[in-house]
Amino acid sequence: MTETFLYWHLRTLLAWSLALIAMVFFAATTKGFLSLGNLFALGQAFAVLALVASGLTVVMLMGQFDLSITAVFPLTGLVAVKVSDWQGPVTGILVAMGVGLAIGAVNGLLTAVFRIPSLAVTIGTMVLAIGVGHFITGGELVQAENYQFGLTLTNPVAGILSVQSLIELAVVAAILVMLGATWLGRYVYAIGENAERARASAIPVRPVMVAGFLICGLCAALGGALQGTALATGQAGTNDAFLLQAATAAVLGGIALTGGRGSLVGTIGAALLLAMISNGLSLAGADSAAVQLVNGVILLAVVLMHAPLTKVVSLRPQQWFSRNSKEQNTTRIEDSHVGIS
């Protein structure tokens, strides 16, 4: 128990150490990486990634997954742009957040009440969100008439931050507090560890699960809406590269795919690492496909090292022939599924 406990803390430490190494590496090799303008761009990319990855982390801690964020992110961006021309940008962002909450509610209710695997549910809402996006735009690029508000959002604050990234980081901080210091956070971990046991302990599993999906939908919506407003454009479809980054951040940050283990602090560190890698590679002249290739390799590397590492940590030599290790072995067979509660 203590060994595995230590392991999940090490994962957080690993993510932050890698981020530090990447920072030193790019600062040393890539010209202009530490310039104020680039650090600002890095901060913008990091904040939105950290926000969406935090929402995904909450869902993953419950042993579930949310694929729909890949479509919610662009959808809410275009909703915000569309509504802002008509009712003002603040209303636009609020409506977009409402859309994110609605999709999160569908995800959560179907997963929790009907006990349908969240992957199946969220792939449905994902296709639905793509359809709604195309329906609203007619398949065309949406552009805002009034981009003043977008400029205000991205106005630098204290050099490397902006109103946009401050809002996003504030929500990340709120989720950090929620997971670490509230009952809701404890419940999220308890459900991820063992949903049946949580139910038997009178933990309100269904409401907590719905709340988790609402948080995830809200994070994707807020990120998408702010991004859309800031860029003053929106387009229907999916943002697979972004889902890849968010999932990589959570997995690299040490969130167990089986739920119940890992820390949001690790996710944030991994998000910082990924934002730096994208930023540094782009500065060095790599195109977006190459950045995505690198992201994919990183994710695969994490997946590959996960099983051996867990094995080494959870099976100490003196446990090899004890009953305890046998139990752990059989539970691992079940653990190879994700998203089935």
Next chain:
Amino acid sequence: MTATAVTTAEPQLAWRSMIRDGAVVVGLITAAVFIVAALLVPNFATAANVRALLLSVALTGIAAVGLSLITIIGRIFALSIASMIALSTIVFAHALTWGPWVALLLTMAVGALLGSSQGYVVGFLKADPIITTIAFSAIVLGVGQQWTQGRTIVGQGGTGLLNANVFNVPFQVLVFVAVTVLVWTWHRRGVTGRRITLIGLNERAAVISGVNPAPYVLTSFVVFGALVGLAGALLAAQSGQGNVLLGGTFGFDVIIAVVVGGVAVTGGRGSPLGAAIGGLFVGLLGNVLALVGLAYETQLMVKGALVLVAVVLIGISDRLGSGRK
């Protein structure tokens, strides 16, 4: 005494298992929609439209038959389909100089190789299938992009039979039918196929009865990869071109076909035939909606709603079924 009990229970059981078999239900609904459309929708029941419908369904269906094995064995979905299709079209277009059949086999081999590497990671290293295939998707697409530098590869040489009609039926449709029958029979009659379902139904029971899941997961992924390669090659054969963008929404359509075809995401329930019929149903619905005059955007919304309904219905029937045991 016991004999009578068995005989009275049997027809009821067969009836219930038919209702619970997604393939039968979706098949009946598909037939009903087809008949209604033939009677009510003008221009539907023409030879040209039915041929176009079947052709539009064939490639999605081939890939869906492959994906259904992964879903049945309990590894949910592969999210790398679109990327693998895209890379397959590029491989096919490059290899077309050696003739269409060599190109087809080579593309299928590349697909099987990609499938086997994912299957190895998911099966033997016990990695999460969703995360693994997301990673592979990015890697495969990145490799395709680096290889072509975003250009369209125009194949040198004719595609021969691959894009032709046989007795007025497109060859690709015949391939779809052949693949469905072959994989379905293999899954239903073969030992490997039965074990794939056993592992999906109850992995622990499979392990205890001496079936190691890993090789079967690998096998499912290899068949899946080869069939996705086949679909990609046939797609490239339609235009004689390969491009990283050709995958498009393919991945989602294939997953929708599998879900709508009554293959349970929890594993063990459903068949490749169901996935094929699911693909046919989704294509049929799209065709009818287009003929009725609904825009492509509305069709997408209908598809999304359809997946949700299918998922909820299968989930409910699954719970009712297991509750009665």
